[in-house]
Amino acid sequence: MSAANDITHADVLVVGAGPAGLAAATAAARHGCDVHVLDDNLAPGGQIWRASSVAANTQSTQPMSSREKAIAALHASGATLHCATRVFAAPANNVVDVLEQDEHGLRYTYRTLIVATGARELMLPFPGWTLPGVLGAGGLQALVRAGYSVAGKRVAVVGTGPLLIAVAAHLQEAGARVVLLAEQAGLRTMLPLAASMLLRFTKLRQGLHYAARLRGTPVRMGWWPVEAIADRGVLAGVRITNGSETRTIDCDLVATGFHLVPNSELAELLGCALAATPVGRRVLVDTYQRTTRADVFCVGEPTGIAGLDAALLQGEIAGLTAAGQPSTHLHARAAAERAFGKMLDRTFRLRKALRTLAAEDTILCRCEDASFAQVKACAGWTEAKLQTRCGMGPCQGRICGPATRVVFGWEPASVRPPLVPVPLHALISSTSHHEENL
Amino acid sequence: MPEAMPEAQCVQIYLNGMPRQVARGTSVAAALLLHAVPCRESVKGTPRAALCGMGICFECRAVINGVAHRRTCQINCLDEMRVETQR
Secondary structure, eight states, rough: OOOGGGGGEEEEEOOOOSSSHHHHHHHHHTTTTEEEEEEESSSSSSSTTOOOOOOTOOOHHHHHHHHHHHHHHHHHHHHHEOEEEEEEEETTTEEEEEEEEETTEEEEEEEEEEOOOOOOOOOOOOOHHHHTTTHHHHHHHHHHHHHOOTTTOOEEEEEHHHHHHHHHHHHHHHTOEEEEEEEEOOOOHHHHHHHHHHHHHHHHHHHHHHHHHHTOEEEEETEEEEEEEEEEEEEEEEEOOOOOOOOEOOOOOEEEEEEEEEOHHHHHHOOEEEEESSSSSSEEOOOOOOOSSEEEOOGGGGGGGHHHHHHHHHHHHHHHHTTTTTOGGHHHHHHHHHHHHHHHHHHHHOOGGGGGGGOTSSSEEETTTEHHHHHHTTHHHHHHHHHHOOSSTTTTTTTHHHHHHHHHHOOOOOOOOOOOOOHHHHHHHHHHHHHHOO | GGGSOOGGGEEEEEETTOOOOOOTTHHHHHHHHHTTTTTTTTTSSSSEEEOSSSSSSSSTEETTTTEEEEEEGGGGGTTTEEEEEEE
């Protein structure tokens, strides 16, 4: 395939086909824009709307139906969806380079770009967290939807954030025995959130749905993991504490996550202004979801973790604005959802004890096997990269970067292209584009 | 489990040379977990398996049909696919 043929122009290019990206693309395409949507995954929906790829899996139907509606609306709008594609560089204004199927380099030009890259889980290092069977909570949920059976398995769900409850309920539905749900936030910290949910019908309904699924599940508020325990190399349990006592829970799997980190890397590469958060960075936007970069919008979790309803509203606002349509009728609701996100941040703020879970020999950077002791000896992120290769592996610091921010308070390093590992031939075709077409 | 499944709903793959059947639509990472096969060995030689499940952490990278560093959570099993633990 000749590289020069692979240039596509979009009025509106949306990166990410989760709820925010789908809403943005649909709104813009409905109003006549030529819209292309890029997504890394094999199917649209993002993480919260990740569908089962295995026919035999049973799924709760309620969240799926909103997903199906959103995808049907996208297709009806005339927008074009490209799955298994990732943006890896932004070589010039209004140009991005894209890796398709981990293999082919493609180029897109755009009038307006909408960043809808979602969020990832915050993973914190504790002894044993690299054992097979210790997974991200959302990660385990995704793998179950991708055909991994947890039927009969004993699962401990530990960490913080609203995702833990959703994951525990989903695992229970999938036949797992959730032997523990440990939320590091204390019960008293949760009360304002619970009160605010009583006033919001959809969130209350969802909360009650999960509560019904989790009846009989041992729930411990104000407890957190201190160690995943192996027996002859195989995960056998998790040790938890509330600061004064410690218990060991036998289990086959540990699902862990400490709320979410915005995937802000693409926006940062594009030159958008960001604000520091306790775990990473978020993209600054105005009430129309415009970033500080002309022609670039940002929607959903990269602007600050606020959940599904915020993502849908922000997406629609950006899509309408990109198409030159009014969106002010949505701004009040979007502001309310933003406030809900800030309440989540307060509720699930990490306790200090979580900064000191790692032992000297605990791996901090999983890609490069840099230990806590090695990384701790460095003055900051740049020195750690140079001295220990922490953050230099293929994840490019997406897992250990937020961890070092929490554990050591380090500033995250700035991003550089390529945003993801790219095969040499795809880079070469991207460079030839550059010479021929710019 | 796979034995009870009609053939059309199954794919046959090889995990470190061992033939295994999994449901069609199963990701390679899920197949590796189902059969307790590590995705890779780390720099210091410890076994690793999937972590984030969404293509970000690269813990699930393995060798697929001879190509190293494939993110197995973002790839579905296909008939006759050969998956090896990445060392």
